[in-house]
Amino acid sequence: MEEWLLYCQHSSEKSYASPAFLWAVKADGSESIQLDTKPVVGLPRWSPIETSVVYLAQNSQQSLQLTLSLTKIEQGKATTTHPLGDKELREVSWMPDGRSLLVSTSANKDEPIRMMKVDLSGKLQDMFQIGENQKANEEMYFEQFQADGFAVSPNGRYAAFFVRPNSASISTG
Incomplete structure (x- = not known):
């Protein structure tokens, strides 16, 4: 199996706040390929069993929606799929078997943070939720939070994460 390294290249050399694009380079430096033309958010993660990488990408540079x-990298070519279509997510990590993922959504007015297991064909299985559904007339403070920093135990039975603010207005207080 070929060995590859990942890196993000920002669209402006002068600003790390500019959109980042995902690239892979062979470990010997002989070849590099851009993996996606969409900006990448967060940390891309290698599959534990093959040369596949999973990540969240913005639908467009003007959109904050992450999908x-x-x-998969084979013979120097990158093939990208979107197993969940345009379903918006906030975090992703491989399960130890390399055949499924743990993903999360942020809370919104209709549902709390949800964590789901998804196989590589896109079949979702709810794992658990954090918090309760909001009532229509209540303040929506909880929707400003998301699960982040996933780590899955080697046997896939446990997941660690932290809940962080998803809004600058509540993270500065």
């Missing part, structure tokens, strides 16, 4: 992207 799941899965790119």
Whole structure:
């Protein structure tokens, strides 16, 4: 199996706040390929069993909506799929078997944070939710939070994460 390294290249050399694009380079430096033309958000993660990487990408540079992207590198070519279509997510990690993922959504006015297991064909299985559904007339403070920093135990039975603010207005207080 070929060995590849990942890196993000920002669209402006002068600003790390500019959109980042995902690239892979052979470990010997002999070849590099851009994996996606969409900006990448968060940390891309290698599959534990093959040369596939999973990450969240913005639908466009003007959109904050993040969707799941899965790119497989074979013979120097990258093939990207979107197993969940345009379903918006906030975090992703491989399960130890390399055949499924743990993903999360942020809370919104209709549902709390949800964590789901998804196989590589896109079949979702709810795992658990954080918090309760909001009532229509209540303040919506909880929707400003998301699960982040996933770590899955080697046997896939446990997941660790932290809940962080998803809004600058509540993270500065």
